[in-house]
Amino acid sequence: MNWIVKNFLRGLVIVVPVAVTIWVIVRAFNAVDRLVGFKYPGIGFVVIVGGTLLVGVLASNFIGRRFVALTHAIFNRAPLVRIIYASIKDLLEAFVGDQKRFDRPVAVSINDGVMTLGFMTQDDLSFLAMPERVAVYLPFSYSMSGTVVIVQSSRVTPLAADSASVMALIVSGGVSRASV
Secondary structure (H helix, E strand, O other), rough: OOHHHHHHHHHHHHHHHHHHHHHHHHHHHHHHHHOOOOOOOHHHHHHHHHHHHHHHHHOOOOOHHHHHHHHHHHHOOOOOHHHHHHHHHHHHHHOOOOOOOOEEEEEEEEEEEEEEEEEEEEEEEEEEEOEEEEEEEEEEOOOOOEEEEEEHHEEEHHHHHHHHHHHHHHHHOOOOOOOO
């Protein structure tokens, strides 16, 4: 009986991540296909990826850069739109933009012997009248959210580690040893 339980659990550890990954990918493809209105599976996804690539290529020339700058200016002036647009743009640029913001992993000392991991996002808060404090983003485990904490700069220790590995460790709840 012990042999059956042990092997069943081992199989579960292999099958569940594969099945959930496939399920999420299929759901994403179907959602994109419904959004675009194509009835053949995967075509909508290809169209969206191709269209996004085309926009990126066009934005890299002179006319495209001017159009992007104009769009950026318009969206930054509209009262409600500005909040949504700026938040999404900043979040995307933090992960995949030219100036990645989660590239400085740190350990923050909470109290004697207790530390948490995060990413330095602002190393000078003088503009908030907090000259010796820094902003650190602390991602939550098993989530795409997190929180920003303001701490004394003396409580922050830079880590000599890859950002992706630190993020994987945090998001996995400390069980991942992913080295990207």
